[in-house]
Amino acid sequence: MITARDLIFRYDTFQLSIPSLTIESGQCLALTGPSGSGKSTLAHILAGILPLQKGCINIGNTALHTLTEPQRRQFRKTTCGFMFQEFALLPWMTVQQNIVMPLASENAVTAPLLDRLHQLAQRCALTDLLGKKPQQLSTGEQQRAILCRALLHEPPYLIADEPTAHLDPQTAAEIRCLLLDECKRLHTTALIITHDHSHLADYDAHLSMLELTV
Amino acid sequence: MIYALICACRSIRAHPWRNALLICCLALTIACPLTLFVLGKHYQQQMQARTQQTPLIASALGSTIDHILNALYFSNDTHQHTLPWKQFTDARLHDHCHAVPLLTGASYHNLPLIGTSRDYFTLRQLSLQTGTWPLFHGETVVGANCATTLQLTIGDKITCDSNNSFRLATAQPLTLLVTGILEEAHSADDTALFVDIHTSWIIAGLGHGHKASTAQADPALIMDDTLNPSSQNRFHFHGHTENFPLSAILLFPETEKAATLLSARYQSDSQLQIYQPFSEITQLLTIFSPFTIVIALSLVLTALICAVLFVLIFSLTVQMRRSERHSFFILGCSTAFVIRLYATELSLLLLAALICALSVTAFCWSLAPRIEGLI
Numbered sequence: 001m002i003t004a005r006d007l008i009f010r011y012d013t014f015q016l017s018i019p020s021l022t023i024e025s026g027q028c029l030a031l032t033g034p035s036g037s038g039k040s041t042l043a044h045i046l047a048g049i050l051p052l053q054k055g056c057i058n059i060g061n062t063a064l065h066t067l068t069e070p071q072r073r074q075f076r077k078t079t080c081g082f083m084f085q086e087f088a089l090l091p092w093m094t095v096q097q098n099i100v101m102p103l104a105s106e107n108a109v110t111a112p113l114l115d116r117l118h119q120l121a122q123r124c125a126l127t128d129l130l131g132k133k134p135q136q137l138s139t140g141e142q143q144r145a146i147l148c149r150a151l152l153h154e155p156p157y158l159i160a161d162e163p164t165a166h167l168d169p170q171t172a173a174e175i176r177c178l179l180l181d182e183c184k185r186l187h188t189t190a191l192i193i194t195h196d197h198s199h200l201a202d203y204d205a206h207l208s209m210l211e212l213t214v
Numbered sequence: 215m216i217y218a219l220i221c222a223c224r225s226i227r228a229h230p231w232r233n234a235l236l237i238c239c240l241a242l243t244i245a246c247p248l249t250l251f252v253l254g255k256h257y258q259q260q261m262q263a264r265t266q267q268t269p270l271i272a273s274a275l276g277s278t279i280d281h282i283l284n285a286l287y288f289s290n291d292t293h294q295h296t297l298p299w300k301q302f303t304d305a306r307l308h309d310h311c312h313a314v315p316l317l318t319g320a321s322y323h324n325l326p327l328i329g330t331s332r333d334y335f336t337l338r339q340l341s342l343q344t345g346t347w348p349l350f351h352g353e354t355v356v357g358a359n360c361a362t363t364l365q366l367t368i369g370d371k372i373t374c375d376s377n378n379s380f381r382l383a384t385a386q387p388l389t390l391l392v393t394g395i396l397e398e399a400h401s402a403d404d405t406a407l408f409v410d411i412h413t414s415w416i417i418a419g420l421g422h423g424h425k426a427s428t429a430q431a432d433p434a435l436i437m438d439d440t441l442n443p444s445s446q447n448r449f450h451f452h453g454h455t456e457n458f459p460l461s462a463i464l465l466f467p468e469t470e471k472a473a474t475l476l477s478a479r480y481q482s483d484s485q486l487q488i489y490q491p492f493s494e495i496t497q498l499l500t501i502f503s504p505f506t507i508v509i510a511l512s513l514v515l516t517a518l519i520c521a522v523l524f525v526l527i528f529s530l531t532v533q534m535r536r537s538e539r540h541s542f543f544i545l546g547c548s549t550a551f552v553i554r555l556y557a558t559e560l561s562l563l564l565l566a567a568l569i570c571a572l573s574v575t576a577f578c579w580s581l582a583p584r585i586e587g588l589i
Binding site (some may be wrong): 047049070073074075076077078082084086088089090091092093097101102104105107 | 217221224225227228229537538540541543544545546547548551
C-alpha cells in the first residue's frame with residue numbers, strides 16, 4: 001500500500017501540494033491530468049528521485065521521507081520498479097545487459113534471476129532482441145525493454161510515467177496490456193500516469209491531479 | 215569492482231576507434247621521451263663501456279677525441295698523424311703492461327680493416343664464432359655483423375678497397391683470405407675486419423710482393439696481389455720497420471701503479487701523447503649534458519601539455535556523458551559505482567597506453583644496435 005500525507009514540493013514558481021494519496025495494495029491506479037499539473041513530479045517524488053520538502057510518504061513499511069539519498073537509491077533499486085519517459089538505456093550495453101544492470105551493480109545476478117529474465121523477455125516478445133543494442137530497437141521495443149527492467153526483480157511497487165507515450169495506438173495497447181497483466185500476475189501496487197482517457201476502464205482505479213492537489 | 219571493470223570494458227569497446235586513437239596518442243607521448251632517454255642512456259653506456267675497457271691510449275699529438283674515435287670506434291680518419299712502430303716496441307718493454315698496436319685507414323666495402331696483433335682479441339675478450347685466428351700474413355677475421363652484411367664465410371677471398379686509385383705506381387689492392395668470423399660483441403668490433411699489422415702495412419703500400427718468374431716478363435715488374443703462405447717469401451718491406459706507422463697503441467696496464475708510471479713516462483714526450491679514453495669521453499659527454507637537459511625538459515613539457523589535453527578530453531567526455539550518469543542515478547546506482555566505472559575506464563586506457571609505450575620502447579631498444587649501425 002502506498003500512502004502520502006500533506007506533500008509539499010516547490011521548485012522555482014511551481015508548487016505541488018497533495019493533502020492525501022492512497023493506493024491500495026495490488027491496485028493499479030491510473031493518474032491523469034493536464035500537462036504541468038505535477039504528475040511526473042509526483043512520480044519522481046514517489047520513486048525517491050526528488051527529495052520531499054514537507055509531508056510523509058509510506059510505501060509498504062518504508063517511510064520514504066525519512067530515507068537519505070543513498071538509501072533512496074537503494075530503495076529504487078530493490079523495492080520499487082519504475083518506467084520513466086526517458087528510457088535510461090545505456091547505448092554501450094545490450095538490451096539484456098541494460099535489463100540486469102541495476103541488479104548486476106549489486107552483484108545480485110543469479111541463475112534464477114536470469115531464468116526470470118528470459119521468461120519475462122519471452123512474454124514481452126524481446127527474446128530475439130536481448131543481444132541487440134538499444135539504438136537498434138524501435139521505441140516500442142525499448143518500452144518493452146524498460147518494462148522488463150522494471151519488473152525483473154518482481155518489485156511490490158511500480159511507478160510508470162506515461163509508459164505508452166510516443167507509441168502508435170496498437171503498440172500502446174500491447175504495452176498497456178502487458179504492463180497490467182504483469183502487475184496482476186505479480187500482485188504489484190502500481191501508479192501509472194497516462195493521457196489516454198479512452199482506456200481508463202482497464203485500470204483498477206482512476207485519479208485526476210485536479211482531485212489530488214489543492 | 216569486477217562489475218565496474220566489466221562495464222568499463224564494454225564502454226571502451228563501444229567506441230573502438232576513438233579509444234584506440236586516444237591510446238595511440240598517449241602511448242606516443244609516453245614512448246617518445248622514454249625511448250629517447252633509454253636509447254640515450256644505452257649509447258652513453260656503450261660508449262663509456264668501450265672506453266672503460268681501454269685504460270690508456272697512446273697516439274700522435276693532435277685531438278684526443280679524434281684519436282679515440284679512430285682507435286676505439288674505427289672512424290677511419292685517414293688524416294690522423296701516426297706513431298712510429300718503434301714507440302710500440304718501447305711500450306712493450308714496460309713491465310705489467312700489455313700494448314696492442316693499431317693501424318686504421320684501410321677498408322673493405324667501406325668497412326674498417328684494422329691492422330693489429332693477436333693480443334687485441336684476447337684483451338677485448340673477442341672469441342671466434344667459427345674458423346681460426348689468422349696464422350699467416352694475408353689472412354683476416356671478420357666481425358659478426360660484417361660477415362652477415364657482406365655474406366662472408368670461411369675460405370672467402372676478399373680484395374680490400376683501393377685508396378690509391380690515381381697512383382698507378384703504388385701497390386694494388388691486396389686479396390685476403392677469410393679464416394675466422396668473430397662472435398657478436400655489440401661493439402665497433404662487429405662491423406670491422408682484422409688483419410695482422412704487417413698485412414695492414416702491405417695494404418698501406420709499405421711492402422709488396424713480386425710474382426714468381428715467368429717467361430713473358432721480368433718478375434720484378436709484376437706485383438703480386440695475393441698474400442698467402444706460399445707467396446709470403448716474395449713479399450718484403452721497403453724502409454725501416456721501426457718507422458712504420460701506427461694509428462694508436464692501446465695500453466692495458468695491469469695495475470694502477472703501472473698506469474701512473476706509464477702516464478708519467480710519456481708526459482713530456484714530444485711525439486706521443488697518452489690519455490685515459492674514459493675521462494676524455496666523459497668530459498666530452500658533459501659538454502652535451504646541458505643540451506640533454508634542455509631536450510629532456512622540452513619532452514617533459516610536451517608530455518605535460520599532452521597530459522593536460524588528455525584531462526581536457528576526459529572531462530569533456532564526462533560532461534558529454536551527463537545523461538548516462540543521470541540514467542545511473544535514476545536506476546539507483548551509487549555515486550561510488552559511477553566513480554569506480556569512470557576511474558576503471560581511465561585506468562584501462564592509461565594501462566593500455568603504458569603497455570603500448572613500453573612495447574615501442576622495448577622494440578626500439580631491441581633495434582638499438584641496428585640504429586647504432588645506421589648512425
